[in-house]
Amino acid sequence: MSVEASGPVIIITGTPGTGKSTHAQRLVEESPVPLQHINVGDWVKEKGWYEEFDNEWQSYTADEDKLIDELEPIVAGGGVILDWHTCDAFPERWADLVVVLRCDHSQLWKRLEKRNYPLKKIQENNEAEIMQVVLEEARESYPPEIVVELKSESAEDLEANIARIVDWIVVWKKERASGA
Numbered sequence: 001m002s003v004e005a006s007g008p009v010i011i012i013t014g015t016p017g018t019g020k021s022t023h024a025q026r027l028v029e030e031s032p033v034p035l036q037h038i039n040v041g042d043w044v045k046e047k048g049w050y051e052e053f054d055n056e057w058q059s060y061t062a063d064e065d066k067l068i069d070e071l072e073p074i075v076a077g078g079g080v081i082l083d084w085h086t087c088d089a090f091p092e093r094w095a096d097l098v099v100v101l102r103c104d105h106s107q108l109w110k111r112l113e114k115r116n117y118p119l120k121k122i123q124e125n126n127e128a129e130i131m132q133v134v135l136e137e138a139r140e141s142y143p144p145e146i147v148v149e150l151k152s153e154s155a156e157d158l159e160a161n162i163a164r165i166v167d168w169i170v171v172w173k174k175e176r177a178s179g180a
């Protein structure tokens with residue numbers, strides 16, 4: 001992002017149910033710089049940035065061109081967390097940090113069951129987590145030094161992850177202040 005940005009752009013990604021929104025909400029509360037949490041899936045639905053509703057998968061197919069155009073000016077200002085189950089649609093230049101959350105598949109299955117997802121959608125997501133689809137996608141889309149894989153299976157994991165990301169933001173802020 002530009003040197004004028006007030007805060008970093010952090011992408012939090014991972015299979016649905018791995019804990020993206022939970023992490024993003026905590027970061028908004030604990031970050032030393034103001035961060036706006038953008039739940040991209042919710043925005044797609046609420047703002048109509050989709051091509052269709054896929055009945056089979058019970059999900060909206062995002063209009064990615066529209067999504068990128070609409071998010072561009074917001075992201076340009078910095079200080080945002082982009083929370084989405086995919087990350088390869090975003091331009092590489094947007095991201096300062098890409099966090100990929102991971103979760104054991106049997107635990108993930110239970111989390112998705114609680115959401116009353118159709119069985120097929122639970123199976124598909126579970127398989128994607130086992131095959132580390134989102135992690136591979138992140139590694140293919142961004143430089144390795146900004147992609148971090150974090151386990152999100154317990155409250156301890158959550159605390160450790162938040163502390164680690166906050167530490168990273170502190171360093172980001174110092175580097176910006178010194179013009180590094």
Ligand SMILES: Nc1ncnc2c1ncn2[C@@H]1O[C@H](COP(=O)(O)OP(=O)(O)O)[C@@H](O)[C@H]1O
Pocket residue numbers: 014015016017018019020021022023111151152153154155157158
């Ligand atoms: N590290 C964690 N340990 C235990 N439960 C978690 C953890 N992260 C998320 N959860 C739980 O898993 C469910 C899905 O989390 P959520 O943040 O909505 O996932 P996502 O945004 O990736 O779909 C929620 O019930 C949340 O409380």
